[in-house]
Amino acid sequence: MDLLQHLSIGFGVALTPINLMYALIGCLLGTLIGVLPGIGPVATIAMLLPTTYALQPVSALIMLAGIYYGAQYGGSTTAILVNMPGETSSVVTCLDGYQMARKGQAGQALATAALGSFFAGTIATIFVAAFSPPLSALALKFGPAEYFSLMVLGLIGSVVLAHGSLLKAIAMIILGLLMGIVGTDVNSGVARFDFGIPELSDGIGIVGVAMGLFGFAEIIINLESTEKRELVAKKVSGLMLSWAQVKKAAPAVLRGTGIGSVLGLLPGGGAMLSSFAAYAVEKKLSKTPEEFGRGAIQGVAGPESANNAGAQTSFIPLLTLGIPENAVMAMMVGAMTIHNIQPGPQVISSNPQLFWGLIASMWVGNAMLVVLNLPMIGIWIRLLTVPYRLLYPAILLFCSIGVYTVNNTSFDVMQTAIFGFVGVLFVKLEMEPAPLLLGFVLGPMMEENLRRALLLSRGDPFVFAQRPISAGLLIAAILLVLLIALPNVKKKREEAFTEET
Amino acid sequence: MMRIGHPKDFWSGMLFVGIGAFALIYGTKYTIGTAARMGPGYFPRILGILMVVIGLILTFRSLRSKGTPVPGWKWRPTLLVIGSVVLFGAVVKDLGMAISTVLLIVIASAASHEFRVKESIIAGVALAVLAVGVFVVGLSLQLPIWPGQG
Numbered sequence: 001m002d003l004l005q006h007l008s009i010g011f012g013v014a015l016t017p018i019n020l021m022y023a024l025i026g027c028l029l030g031t032l033i034g035v036l037p038g039i040g041p042v043a044t045i046a047m048l049l050p051t052t053y054a055l056q057p058v059s060a061l062i063m064l065a066g067i068y069y070g071a072q073y074g075g076s077t078t079a080i081l082v083n084m085p086g087e088t089s090s091v092v093t094c095l096d097g098y099q100m101a102r103k104g105q106a107g108q109a110l111a112t113a114a115l116g117s118f119f120a121g122t123i124a125t126i127f128v129a130a131f132s133p134p135l136s137a138l139a140l141k142f143g144p145a146e147y148f149s150l151m152v153l154g155l156i157g158s159v160v161l162a163h164g165s166l167l168k169a170i171a172m173i174i175l176g177l178l179m180g181i182v183g184t185d186v187n188s189g190v191a192r193f194d195f196g197i198p199e200l201s202d203g204i205g206i207v208g209v210a211m212g213l214f215g216f217a218e219i220i221i222n223l224e225s226t227e228k229r230e231l232v233a234k235k236v237s238g239l240m241l242s243w244a245q246v247k248k249a250a251p252a253v254l255r256g257t258g259i260g261s262v263l264g265l266l267p268g269g270g271a272m273l274s275s276f277a278a279y280a281v282e283k284k285l286s287k288t289p290e291e292f293g294r295g296a297i298q299g300v301a302g303p304e305s306a307n308n309a310g311a312q313t314s315f316i317p318l319l320t321l322g323i324p325e326n327a328v329m330a331m332m333v334g335a336m337t338i339h340n341i342q343p344g345p346q347v348i349s350s351n352p353q354l355f356w357g358l359i360a361s362m363w364v365g366n367a368m369l370v371v372l373n374l375p376m377i378g379i380w381i382r383l384l385t386v387p388y389r390l391l392y393p394a395i396l397l398f399c400s401i402g403v404y405t406v407n408n409t410s411f412d413v414m415q416t417a418i419f420g421f422v423g424v425l426f427v428k429l430e431m432e433p434a435p436l437l438l439g440f441v442l443g444p445m446m447e448e449n450l451r452r453a454l455l456l457s458r459g460d461p462f463v464f465a466q467r468p469i470s471a472g473l474l475i476a477a478i479l480l481v482l483l484i485a486l487p488n489v490k491k492k493r494e495e496a497f498t499e500e501t
Numbered sequence: 502m503m504r505i506g507h508p509k510d511f512w513s514g515m516l517f518v519g520i521g522a523f524a525l526i527y528g529t530k531y532t533i534g535t536a537a538r539m540g541p542g543y544f545p546r547i548l549g550i551l552m553v554v555i556g557l558i559l560t561f562r563s564l565r566s567k568g569t570p571v572p573g574w575k576w577r578p579t580l581l582v583i584g585s586v587v588l589f590g591a592v593v594k595d596l597g598m599a600i601s602t603v604l605l606i607v608i609a610s611a612a613s614h615e616f617r618v619k620e621s622i623i624a625g626v627a628l629a630v631l632a633v634g635v636f637v638v639g640l641s642l643q644l645p646i647w648p649g650q651g
Contacts, residue, residue, distance in 0.1 A: 220578045
């Protein structure tokens with residue numbers, strides 16, 4: 001069977017000592033930043049991108065992917081023990097996980113989260129392996145017009161499912177696309193919007209943008225508040241679940257896995273959306289909804305399984321279509337580009353080792369994470385006792401060194417600092433940085449496909465409407481916008497995003 | 502004076518209009534070309550126009566809609582965090598990792614309301630040793646350790 005053959009290629013790559021080591025590093029770092037509030041996967045991946053130059057591309061991607069799903073595990077630890085989401089995707093885990101911890105069930109909550117995530121990760125790995133080949137085969141038939149329309153749909157979709165003002169988010173995408181234009185135009189050789197600065201002729205670096213907007217800004221915003229963290233359980237004992245708890249949690253894990261696997265595929269989806277949806281579903285289905293918010297185990301099992309499944313299946317659009325659907329995937333595009341791999345449907349056939357190796361490494365990484373998170377929980381708890389005033393300067397230092405070493409110029413450091421300032425401004429004005437990052441990464445590809453499509457059609461803009469697939473994609477994008485603009489849906493959408501936070 | 506209903510949207514709208522207009526004006530120096538043979542100025546112009554239009558809609562809509570005011574800006578964290586990074590970038594080549602690290606850590610630490618001078622100096626020295634160990638010795642990155650090595 002094809003699937004088994006593919007997976008065996010993958011495990012052949014993922015189980016080599018060097019790749020096992022990078023998977024472990026990624027998972028460790030992911031757990032670490034997941035546990036620590038104040039730095040997320042986007043900033044961490046930005047920080048580590050420069051250090052992956054010297055690695056094999058597959059090792060680099062394995063490590064960076066480990067950071068993303070590792071953060072899902074680590075984030076739940078902080079949510080349960082401190083009632084603070086280590087990651088945005090564990091926001092809902094705070095609700096019931098923390099209450100379980102207060103009832104002395106911290107160990108059971110952590111075990112539920114880790115085992116649920118592992119189950120979800122296993123299923124999602126198979127899901128990715130099964131769905132990627134047919135999708136990339138389909139995408140290979142796409143011409144420039146289809147690609148352009150697909151990117152429009154992807155970008156619009158990513159903001160429809162995000163929270164906040166739709167119009168503002170679209171403007172952020174366009175701002176990102178504009179920033180993506182900076183640098184030498186491949187067709188004419190003209191350096192655009194470089195303001196005579198030689199460093200800008202290569203374009204704005206993704207490391208600086210991501211680190212500034214997602215790393216520095218977050219630190220500054222955290223420093224503005226004087227809130228204290230409180231650890232409920234210094235020692236966690238009793239990881240074993242009772243049979244009654246297993247019976248309650250198991251169906252929630254199954255549902256969470258399903259929800260996460262599907263929502264992970266959608267633009268704008270991924271870990272966060274999946275966990276919110278899973279919590280809502282569990283609460284709706286429960287015969288005792290009043291238990292939710294008071295330590296219901298389903299409220300931990302569902303969302304935690306969902307966010308891990310979603311984190312993994314969100315790789316599908318990236319690996320098969322070359323379209324990143326969230327900010328973390330945008331960073332993965334950056335990583336692939338650094339290693340001269342053009343993300344898209346051709347990766348699966350031109351780089352099968354890399355493709356299947358990365359997928360297999362996800363399962364390997366998940367297995368490692370269960371070990372890292374359950375028996376070693378004590379170490380992570382100790383980390384939580386390190387005060388923030390010592391942590392954030394260290395994070396700043398590693399970011400600064402990381403960005404400096406990209407080109408060994410202080411220009412990159414200054415650029416990152418500027419984006420840090422801009423990032424704080426964005427937070428103050430409620431402007432989402434994630435759509436900007438997506439636009440920024442897709443900008444050059446979008447321009448290129450627009451140019452090619454119109455060249456082929458001799459300048460006729462109706463080419464996008466005449467080709468059936470392209471037309472279908474564009475209509476879907478328009479429908480999405482109209483749907484959201486309907487007063488009823490608009491209200492529901494706002495409710496959905498405010499209800500749980 | 503007229504009151505703005507949604508100040509956050511108002512200012513972001515203005516920001517978008519400003520950036521879009523700038524892109525359009527600055528972009529006039531690039532050839533536009535035709536749809537079939539796009540010049541380097543074609544795509545930026547489309548984006549600039551879209552940006553201005555959306556910015557205007559946002560701004561006008563914000564006058565009537567309702568929203569919370571723009572939160573205040575505490576300048577100390579921003580200035581010290583950004584400042585410490587800028588300084589690090591500016592001096593690392595000449596002063597080397599050791600001194601630059603201590604400078605960054607102490608200045609950045611001062612941004613916290615729990616700032617303790619002695620503690621931050623100790624942390625700075627410890628992190629300098631760690632950073633040199635990991636990045637210069639371990640990963641053998643081309644970074645000077647002491648002044649005059651850059």
